[in-house]
Amino acid sequence: MDTITPTTTPTSAATPGTGPFLSVEDLRVHFPTSDGVVKATDGLTFKLERGTTLGIVGESGSGKSVSSSAILGLHRGSSAQVSGRIVLDGVDLLSLSDEEMRLRRGKEVSMIFQDPLSAMHPYFTVGNQIAEAYRVHNKVSKKVAKARAVEMLDRVGIPQPDRRVDDYPHQFSGGMRQRAMIAMGLINNPGLLIADEPTTALDVTVQAQILDLLQDLQREFDSAVIIITHDLGVVAEMADDVLVMYAGRAVEYGPAKELLTHPEMPYTWGLLSSVPDVKGDTDARLIPIPGNPPSLLNPPSGCPFHPRCAHRDKVPGDLCWTERPELLQGSRGPSHLKACHLANPDEIYRKEVLVEIAPELAEEL
């Protein structure tokens, strides 16, 4: 059904003058608990255009999933306090009523989840669940919706979709379940697709297929994609922009290629150092980040990363302990932002970090 106000036509490109397709400004998601306020997301800002992909990277508990659930409005009806602005295609999602938001959920913005086995209802067939997603936003008969579900299953590469449509989720393999989730997410041609660790629960070979499929579909539907992951390989493969999150905030944000080759924040260095390299030369070391992600209830003073930071002593005085660095332009141009007090991060990265994790690269530079 093509209903349609000019601002919500799924196929329209971002209207000039109205800003980016998705713009998140100073997003905060706070959960009041009896022990205090958990600041799961605390001032997140980013932009995303149609046809492009943003990778959000960070450890478990850094606020990635909470932030994306906020875009979908999934915190509505819970105790969470969400503030800031989430403007999708000119509409501030946070100012919508619950019902208006519900009508956009799954239609203009949809989400695929990490573990497709638990994310699909065990008692309903795959086809039933996909068709349900279609019928809630389109006034069509069950038969039409089912035909559409078969079509989508075919599109995402499920063999014999007309037969598999009547299977239950547990009869699918992990990769097929994730394909079915993607079919469910894309059945209404949403302008924004959020993929929350879509490959984490899958085999490596299947991971590549799923990422490939996502890229294909993104091109086909010209949608904006947010991919949440802790796998920098996925980011390098998929993302146009990367946002590194730590303790509910962005600590580094920039174009993927730039950020991955010239990271300027010790936490990003830590993530890069933790990734094994297949081509790897044996001199390269895997260096885990010491310690655990910080408590969001009671985050460390100053820079939240300072208790785990190996480079904090290179900052004069006790700045890292006392003052939280803002997300500001680094030394490499206006598109690359970082939140760090270090004055010469590029030099430190080249001379101290790169020689450890990729000696060859360090020599080339």
Added chain:
Amino acid sequence: MIAYVVRRLFAGVILLVVMSIVTFALFFASPINPADFSCGKNCSAEQKEQVSRALGFEDSWVTQWGKFAKGVFVGRDFPDDPELRKTAPETIAHCPAPCLGYSRERTSTVTDLIKDTLPVSLSIAVVAFFFWIVGGVLLGVTAALRRGTIVDRGLVGISLVLYAFPTFFIGLLLYKFVAVQWGWVDVPRYTTIEDGGISGWLSGLLLPGITLAVFFMAGYVRMTRAYVLESFSEDYVRTARAKGLPKRTVTFKHALRAALTPIVTMAGLDFAGLMGGAIITESVFNYPGLGKLAVLANSDFDLPTLVGLVILLATFVIIANIIVDLLYAVIDPRVRLS
């Protein structure tokens, strides 16, 4: 499916055999001589032996169990004494197959005793089951949907109090106030459907049914609430919301369906347990059901009745288990019967 049921029934029969053996063994492990009970005070040793033989207690318990098992299939005479059959056949009671024994105390075959008492217990169980399932599940779902509100706290609090109340106390309260003092209902008396019609039958069962239901209902409110809350935190409920489904669909179609599955299991087994009689409720309202029969049989060491009741109750539980497992396979497509 049929093979599964047959296999389960076969296992159930074996279980029944074992249960009857255990009941016999336990009975004879007791230091009390059943003949003492029948013979009474001032009983000479000679009389006692006579009584013991008349009751069939002179054999070892294994032999007695053998006779019992045989009787189930071919019937028995009590006492099975060829001489007596010649001299005084009118003193011999015949118990046709399936014979679960003959109760001297109650001068009746156990099968007849069960025939008389089972409808009473079954009626109370059915009425109670209706109240507690409808009440418990509805209130439990309500509490879960209004989590943290005064409704939720009130329901949880009240059910905790009711859960802690002894059944006999609730029964007596209802009896005294609702039936006697306020006269809202007739003083409960068991009426068969033949005698009083459906309405007479129901009105007689109202208070006992509620009494019995209160305890279970309190438990089911809390259990249902817990399962529903748990299912709301399932990933697939989040998926359902992410699809943009209306809240009602998310709640009733996606969350509740999963939450109610374990309740079906509990309800099936609890109901089967109740068919064996609600001892306290039947005693309070003086209803001639299985529970009351069991208490009496226990107090006068009536082995045949006890064995019969144990077998009956075990049969109900076994059958209920099979039905619940079959239901489970219908509800949850992941369950395969094997």
